[in-house]
Amino acid sequence: MEIIKAEHMGFCFGVKNAVDCAIKSLDEFGKIYSYGEIIHNKDVVEFLADKGLQVIDDKDAASFSEDSIGKIDAKVLIRSHGVSKKIIDFLEDHNLEYINATCPKVKSIHKIVSKYSSQGYEIIVVGDKSHPEIIGIVGWIDGKYHIAENLEKLRQINIDKEKKYCLVCQTTFNYNILKEIVEFLEKNDYTNIVINNTICDATLKRQKSCYEVAGNCDIMLVIGGKNSSNTKKLYEMCKEKCEKTFLIENYKEIPYKYIDKNTRIGITAGASTPDWVIEEVIRNVRESEQNNE
Ligand code: SF4
Known part of the structure; x- marks a missing residue:
């Protein structure tokens, strides 16, 4: 293993x-x-x-x-x-x-939307409208705003090229989706939109490194809360690379039936998963190997 x-x-x-x-x-x-x-x-x-x-x-x-x-x-x-x-x-x-x-990274988004909306820009927030971070962000906008969770929703906004817009993104958003949106805006000459990539470095690093591991293992364990947005995104990204990807909250949900002494097990965890929960999962996986010898 x-x-x-x-x-x-x-x-x-x-x-x-x-x-x-x-x-x-x-x-x-x-x-x-x-x-x-x-x-x-x-x-x-x-x-x-x-x-x-x-x-x-x-x-x-x-x-x-x-x-x-x-x-x-x-x-x-x-x-x-x-x-x-x-x-x-x-x-x-x-x-x-x-x-x-x-x-501080979320606070800086509050400052951006507050500044631009007070100058008459309409704000486009890319993210999940029910997520508390997005609810907080829109609460700093002084004027009109739109929320889009993907390219399809963004296209439905009917952006007016005569108006000024400012775009920000949920800090834990899926980078691939934001990239798709930015490419669409650039391709269609929406030069009237100030684009701020506000996805946080911590999120990008976690998404990039989970992708690398998932492409190189037999099963992938994504540890984190089932209601955690960033954990769910890691799960979705890993699933693209590794069919046997499991989102588990802690060691009690380890899918032992897919694990034996020859399995290559990839591990990642959401930004809200403490080290002790990760270590407990690894310890239990290792113990299962010893118990089966
Ligand atoms: S992912 Fe963490 S570090 Fe990044 S903005 Fe959110 S809370 Fe801050």
Whole structure:
């Protein structure tokens, strides 16, 4: 059996920072609120919940209201995905203490869309409209915007060549899809669009290295939350290269029936998967080999 690990996988610095902030604050205060699940990983969410982290549901949070103020009796942690300007204003206007763990790369997208929309540009956001990062980004746009999750949706926007547009992209988006969109815009002379490739380096490195490994193994294990957008993208990309690709949340979901002593197993993990979950998977795969000898 051979285990090939992707060169780049697991926690990115934005997620690590948010989780470290949460642990530090919980050790100090015993209780904090997180605005939506801090990361899309069940194991980490449970670990933090045991330490005292309480999640304010995204849906409640979206309609943060005067009623909710009285219920907030601890600091509120803003996760790496970021939130809309309305939420930050609400917290500040009501003197509610908060820890802003928005990833600096997401913050820079907030600044771009805020600047261009205030100058009359329509904003095109490439990404998944239901993802919290996108919900946060559009909350910084002062004017008209469009969300497109692929080339087909972008074509439906009916871009007016007489108007000014600014395009940004979800930090964890599939680079191949963005490339397709940018090529289409360039080919059709949409010089009226300021294009910002805001896919994060951490995402690009994880996508590139998973692709390399998946093309070189018998089965591929993608470790991460099933509700994690970046993990799902790694899964889709690996599946293109390796038919036997499995998305598993932890060691309990290892597909042993496809593994024997001759299997070359590729491993990658989403940006919200901690090292200990990855190590547990590798340890269990190795132990299964020993048990079968
Ligand atoms: S994927 Fe990139 S942008 Fe997103 S939290 Fe991680 S480091 Fe920040």
